[in-house]
Amino acid sequence: MDERLHAAWRVLPEYLSQHVLLCAAALALALALCLPLTLLALRRPRWAGPLVAVASLVQTIPGLALMALFYPILLAFSALTTAAFGRGVPALGFLPALLALTLYAMLPILRNAIAGLRGVDADVVEAARGVGMTERQILMRVQAPLSAPVVMAGVRTAAVWTIGAATLATPVGQTTLGNYIFSGLQTENWVAVIFGCVTSALVAIIADLSLGAVEQGVALRERKRIFAGVILIIAGVAAALLANFSGGARTYVIGAKNFSEQFILAEAITRRIEGQGATARIQQGLGSAIVYRALAGNDLDVYVDYAGTLWTNVLGRTDTPPHDEMIADLGRALMARDGVRVLGALGFENAYALAMKPERAAALGVKTIADLARVAPQLTLGADLEFLERPEWATLRNTYGLAFKATRSFNPTFVYRALASGEVDVISAFSSDGRIAAEKLVLLADPKGAIPAYDALVLLSPKRRDDPVLDRALKPLIGAITPDAMRAANYASDRDADKQTPAQAAETLLAPIR
Amino acid sequence: MTSEMIGFRDVSLAYPGGVRALDGVSASIEKGAFVALVGGSGSGKTSLLKTINRLIEPTSGEVVFDGAPVAAQDAPVLRRRVGYVFQGLGLFPHMSVAENICVTPDLLDWSKVDMAARVSELLTLVDLPQEVASRAPSALSGGQRQRVALARALAARPPVMLMDEPFGALDPVTRDGLMRACRALHDALGLTTIMVTHDMQEALLSADRILVLAHGRLVADGTPAEFLRDDAAPEVAALIDVPRRQSARIQDLMRGQGPVAHG
Known part of the structure; x- marks a missing residue:
């Protein structure tokens, strides 16, 4: 087997089980939160609009940004709890990912639950009241079963979204199938990227099929289908729990x-x-x-x-x-x-450095960053995603008076591609990067010592x-x-x-x- | 005076904005009566019916059911003692015919055996074949669905039946059959029945007593015979005019006379 595929297989139990547990926890929490909110919207129709509007607003925040947002929030919260109870909460990993995914999953669940319950024929609800059902009995015996297909469709949508969005939890420190994608993207290991995409898609498909069985079972009032779907879901989560805790203590x-x-x-x-x-x-x-x-x-x-x-x-x-x-x-x-x-x-x-193709540097007569400042207005700088925001860049720019025609940001790996293809003329590089030697790039000297150790x-x-x-x-x-x-x-x-x-x-x- | 089953004491219902759906209605309905509540759309007849089992709460006045004000009774418990046939039927689409029929007995914790026996008995009573019990309401014809709704209202042996335009959407033959079946059940089971209808002819042919509502007020109250007398009040005479002329024409036709304009 290909070594990259082998490496991917080896970590699959960990990545997959963590991914499944994260998604299951987020969906369970979202369901638990949506239940009282839906009942509130049903009893007080004026609340329904604002509730769905808030959930929709959350949905417009990109998934990755939402997770990133929870990091400082939890950090501040942790400082509060430390001050109050002497114990902090983890700001990284499972918790921010769980909270972000839960919020994300709430919109489809809430929207469908409210629409489903409101969509139940008013005559049927009045008849239920008329035959002597209490409000709770009306909900349990009439409104819930009649709206179940619509509600379940919302849960399915939420499950598929959550399983996809969970791959974005990797940068906030939660292990998921996204680890394949993020690390694969960095090391240009496309086998890992595809492996991550395929596995997370498979998880989504299996979850969707299971929930689909439950949805159909509810709509057709066939207990067998409901059981089949529920058992499949429980089995998946149980397997993930088992894999997760049998892995031994990771110190x-x-x-x-x-x-x-x-x-x-x-x-x-x-x-x-x-x-x-x-x-x-x-x-x-x-x-x-x-x-x-x-x-x-x-x-x-x-x-x-x-x-x-x-x-x-x-x-x-x-x-x-x-x-x-x-x-x-x-x-x-x-x-x-x-x-x-x-x-x-x-x-x-591994210092920040500016690098150029040797023939371009020679043609422009550039050996140092001081030389570069002279011709910079005709050149485009390609930088990794961080560089332009960093204080080193500000120092470098001010020390040498660098003013480029344009600057562009890339994923670190693609910076070199951009230089090779001539899209940019100068790039930000790391001095320990093997590609500098391999592609015979010249590093520009820093005569004024603007870049720290x-x-x-x-x-x-x-x-x-x-x-x-x-x-x-x-x-x-x-x-x-x-x-x-x-x-x-x-x-x-x-x-x-x-x-x-x-x-x-x-x-x-x-x-x-x- | 025979004992009162349902009493309306100065019942009014006002909606925000000042519209009065009911305006000081008072009437007493004795046990065993078959009463028709007649009026045009917006007359308040359905609202009045719904005050009996508290589907609507009057803004003032009092409704008495079997000797006690309804406002003092627990609404779900009260409703289980009142059979109700809704205008839109309101059969539960996710339940079988048998489950629909037994919904109130189930709420009253009847045993499964008693409920199964009751379904069978009621299907016979409303003249439906036994095999419809396991079907979904959507698999039945309009007339069959009406019969299921009737059976559901009767299931828990309520002393009172409330019917809101129960056979409105049916063809005349089916409608007449069901109406007569209803009246026969009323007599056989010793029910007190109140039926809302806009059709004076139906009221005349089935009820013992007719209450006429207009704009939320009770404008006439009497037996079919009293309504048909020549000295009836002008509001009543106007309502009676159409069925009276129609029946006279049909009689003329049956006697072999050609169509003649009646003046």
Whole structure:
């Protein structure tokens, strides 16, 4: 079997079970919330319009944005509960994903339930009252069964939406089938992307068929169909629960941002921890702002971040002190403020850099960023999604007076494609990126030292900062990964032909380390 | 005076905006009576009927059922003691004919055996074949559905039957058959029946007593014989005029006379 397919199969039980449980919980919660709201709308018809309007409004927020929104909300809420009860709530992972998906699932359920109940023939409802039914009996014996097909159709729609939208929970730290898609997109592992799409589509189809059986059973008053559908759903959720809890205790959670180097390093750290007889799991595809807070909040135990990112984004510093001084300051500041420990530097830098095709650079006579400033008004800059928002870019722009004709943002992988195809003339790159050497790009020198140091640092959460297992597992990595080794590993997983999975690349990277 | 089954004491019903659907209606209906409530659309006849089992609450006045004001009785409990045939029938489309018929007995916690026996008995009573019991209402003809609605209203052996234009949508032959079946059931079961209709001829032919409503007021109250007397009040005479002329013409035709204009 293809190694990529094999790798995808291996994590399927975890991804699938997490995905199914998340969706089942969100749908169950949405149903539980919609029931009283529907009854309210039925008893007080004036409320129906506003209720559906609010649910529709939620629906207009993109799924990914809704999940992202819950992160700061939960963070603030967690601060409140910590102050009040001494306990926080997790702001990352299951909870924000659950809340966002629940809100998302409510519109179709609520809209159909209200429409279904209102659609019941008024003569029939009056007859039910006239034969002596109480309001509750009218609801249970007449309105509910007569509106069930419409209500169930809403539940089906909600289920299909939820199962699809759940793939977007990966960036907020919840493992789902979306992990295949997000990591596959980063490493151009199309097998993983297709695998993620197909599996999540299959889950949606199976859920839809099961609920469809229930819907038909209710409409035709055939108990067999209802049972068949319900049993299929219960079996699916039970299997997911079983798979999820038989997986054994996973002790360490390793964070990874959304690019290949992070995936490889997370895999390498996992292997080192497993080498100590402990187990670990990777929470990958996290946004760069979320990942540090997750570590500081003990949602993650360990991850690798870069000195300059921590300096400017996390600490909000705008000065650029000399390299060694900055690393030392950083360690002290993170410990003092958040209790986060910098275990050490891995030995390579992954700095932001500007890169060009050599022939274009030569033709324009550009060797440094200072040279670039001269011709920038004729050129287009291609950047990854973060770069243009980062303070480093502002510093760089102000220091050299850079003013491009246009700037465009891409997913990190596509930045190189855009440069190769001539869509852009200059790109933001990472100095450890294997593609720089592979595509023979020139990195423009930074004579004014505007870009800070970007040493890769291993960070430990407050809870785990003195953990002996992590210490034993990760100390040998400090200073042991050379820039060339990292570049080679990155390239092995980024190149188009004969591509390695992050796990394979991590093996190669660890081979010389004892 | 025979004992009163239903009493209306100055019953008024006003809708927000000042429209008075009922305006000071008072009447007493004795046990065993077959009363027709007659009036045009908007006369308030259906509203008056619905005050009896509290489907409508009057804004003032009092309705008395079997010696007690209805307002003091629990509405669902009261309704289970009153058979009601709705204008739109209101059969439950998701229930079989048998389940429809037994809906009130089921609410009263009858045993399954008693309910099955009652279904069989009622199907015979309303002249329906036994095999319709398991069918859905949608599988029946219009006349059969009317009979099911009648059987449902009778199922829990209520002392009172309320019927709101029960046979409105049927052809004349079916309608006449059902009307006579209704009257026969009323007599056989010793019911008190109130039937709303806009058809004076139907009222004259089936009821013991006719109440006429116009604009929410009770404008006439009497037996069919009193209504047909020549000295009847002008409102009554106007209502009686059409059936009287029609029946005279039919009699002329039957005696072999050609069509002649009556003046």
